[in-house]
Amino acid sequence: MSAPITFWVEGQPVAYSRDGARFSRTPARNVAWRRLVQLAYREAAGPGEPTKQQIRTGGEFWGAHSACDIDNLIKEIHDALNGLAYEDDDQISEIGSWKIADWRPHGVRAKRRGPRKMGALVRIEVIA
Numbered sequence: 001m002s003a004p005i006t007f008w009v010e011g012q013p014v015a016y017s018r019d020g021a022r023f024s025r026t027p028a029r030n031v032a033w034r035r036l037v038q039l040a041y042r043e044a045a046g047p048g049e050p051t052k053q054q055i056r057t058g059g060e061f062w063g064a065h066s067a068c069d070i071d072n073l074i075k076e077i078h079d080a081l082n083g084l085a086y087e088d089d090d091q092i093s094e095i096g097s098w099k100i101a102d103w104r105p106h107g108v109r110a111k112r113r114g115p116r117k118m119g120a121l122v123r124i125e126v127i128a
Contacts, residue, residue, distance in 0.1 A: 002126065003125075004123055004124065004125035005041070005044050005045050005085070005123070005124050005125070006044065006121065006122065006123045006124075007040045007041055007043065007044035007045075007121075007122055008040060008119055008120070008121055008122075009033075009036050009037050009040045009119050009120040009121075009122060010036065010040075010117070010118075010119045011033070011036055011118060011119055012063050012064070012065075012118045012119075013033070013061040013062070013063065013064040013068070013073055013076075013099070013118070013119065013120045014029055014030055014032075014033035014073075014076055015064070015065075015068040015069060015072035015073045015075075015076060016030070016072040016073075016075040016076040016079065017030060017072065030076060033076060033080070034076065034079065034080035035080075037076075037077055037080035037081065037120075037122070038080050038081070038084055040122075041080075041081060041084060041085055041122075041124075042084075045085065050083060050084060050085060050086050050087045051085065051086050051087070051091070051126055052086075052087055052091070053091065053126045053127070054091055054092075054093045054126070054127045055085075055086055055091055055092055055093065055094075055124055055125060055126055055127060056092070056093060056094035056095070056096070056124075056125055056127055057074070057077070057078065057092055057094070057095055057096075057097075057122070057123065057124050058095070058096040058097055058122070058123040058124075059073065059074050059077055059096075059097040059098075059120055059121065059122050059123075060097070060098060060099075060100070060120065060121040061073045061097070061098070061099035061100065061101075061120050062099075062100050062117070062118055062119055062120070062121070063100070063101075063117075063118030063119070064099045064100075064101050065101060066101035068099065068101070070097055070098065070099050073097065073099060073120075074095060074097045077120065077122055078092065081124070085124050086124075093127055094127065
């Protein structure tokens, strides 16, 4: 990965969570969201090996539930891309993200630049 990679993940963003069982499992909705993230990344990045360099990531979360913590939204993206875009998420040196939870296509938030549907806009780039 030399140039920044930006891609859109269609659907309501899902925050990182566990089922609360003694031996914690990832809920099915999180697994499905991670697959969407991975598919969108592969389409945007094409074939290639995970980078070994330090990276910065960013995410815009459109239509996320207002109760979702922003750190858990971006963590779900990071977990999905671990081993795919980068070898390990300890390579992430910078993070920038925000959510637009109460976004509506024709509401107050519609004045903000961005997509007119729910999903996540993700950006990954190598830090020189």
